[in-house]
Amino acid sequence: MRYRINVRVMPKSGISDPEGKAIYDAALQLGYGEVRGVHAGRSFAVEGEYASLDEARKSADELAGRLLANPVIQSYEVESVEELS
Amino acid sequence: MIGIVVFPGSNCEFDVMSAYAELGCESQLVSHREHQLDDYEAVIIPGGFSYGDYLRTGAIARFSPIMETVTRYANEGGRVLGICNGFQVLTEAGLLPGALQRNAGLQFVCGEVLVRVEQTTSVLTSGMVRGEEFSLPINHFEGNYTADAKTLERLEAGGQVVLRYLDNPNGSANDIAGVANPEGNVVGLMPHPERAGLGFGLTAPARQMLASMLQSQFA
Numbered sequence: 001m002r003y004r005i006n007v008r009v010m011p012k013s014g015i016s017d018p019e020g021k022a023i024y025d026a027a028l029q030l031g032y033g034e035v036r037g038v039h040a041g042r043s044f045a046v047e048g049e050y051a052s053l054d055e056a057r058k059s060a061d062e063l064a065g066r067l068l069a070n071p072v073i074q075s076y077e078v079e080s081v082e083e084l085s
Numbered sequence: 086m087i088g089i090v091v092f093p094g095s096n097c098e099f100d101v102m103s104a105y106a107e108l109g110c111e112s113q114l115v116s117h118r119e120h121q122l123d124d125y126e127a128v129i130i131p132g133g134f135s136y137g138d139y140l141r142t143g144a145i146a147r148f149s150p151i152m153e154t155v156t157r158y159a160n161e162g163g164r165v166l167g168i169c170n171g172f173q174v175l176t177e178a179g180l181l182p183g184a185l186q187r188n189a190g191l192q193f194v195c196g197e198v199l200v201r202v203e204q205t206t207s208v209l210t211s212g213m214v215r216g217e218e219f220s221l222p223i224n225h226f227e228g229n230y231t232a233d234a235k236t237l238e239r240l241e242a243g244g245q246v247v248l249r250y251l252d253n254p255n256g257s258a259n260d261i262a263g264v265a266n267p268e269g270n271v272v273g274l275m276p277h278p279e280r281a282g283l284g285f286g287l288t289a290p291a292r293q294m295l296a297s298m299l300q301s302q303f304a
Binding site: 012014015016018019021022067068070072073 | 140141144148176177182183184186187188189190191229231232233234256258
């Protein structure tokens with residue numbers, strides 16, 4: 001079965017986030033004074049053939065921890081797994 | 086003889102080669118596809134943009150076949166130096182602590198910076214004098230050394246911070262310009278000693294650093 005796994009990678013809390021900070025500064029400059037913080041991350045859509053939804057989730061979790069995220073500075077979350085066919 | 090690891094997108098391998106030629110030391114380029122390293126005095130991972138810096142700097146290079154061998158070489162006490170992108174590869178590979186992320190203020194930095202030798206217990210700095218200050222070229226966008234507070238404390242206490250910026254150019258934690266592993270045989274730094282005075286003759290401190298890699302007992 002083919003699945004699409006959506007993974008979100010974000011800066012770990014307590015780790016500096018220069019990109020988020022630059023976007024935050026820009027938001028304030030645009031007049032969005034109510035904004036209190038911005039964190040910039042990335043999202044990945046991994047497509048693959050897996051025996052089951054559980055398998056897909058397990059494999060994505062491992063891939064995210066080894067490759068998609070650097071656990072020293074980032075956290076990751078498998079947000080959703082969709083069955084494609 | 087030293088080995089210089091080359092990934093697709095590396096671009097400082099010939100600078101390293103000429104610098105070592107000035108020291109009378111020959112170099113051999115080692116492809117990322119190799120599984121073997123010859124009996125080198127040291128292995129150097131040069132600067133550049135391995136794999137286009139896709140995903141994160143060094144994140145894809147770290148899984149290339151040669152890195153398994155470099156890891157074994159390092160674990161057996163071999164001298165390993167990562168310069169700029171090479172430093173990023175070594176942190177991604179877990180051979181050095183911490184990570185390098187985008188510079189504070191998202192500022193690409195290119196120029197000369199002053200650094201100070203903090204520790205002489207590493208392969209890169211064993212020939213230097215503690216407290217020695219000199220200038221080195223930098224050229225990077227992702228040189229902002231980052232680690233959690235506990236790791237930083239451990240690095241400082243364990244004497245693993247070998248090189249510090251006098252005037253922090255990129256937001257690095259504790260002004261860190263270079264770190265070593267606990268044993269001192271693996272070192273990474275963002276500045277480019279191989280380009281300090283390149284073409285006109287290496288500057289004396291840069292020459293001493295690169296020569297340390299060949300003679301240091303921290304291996």
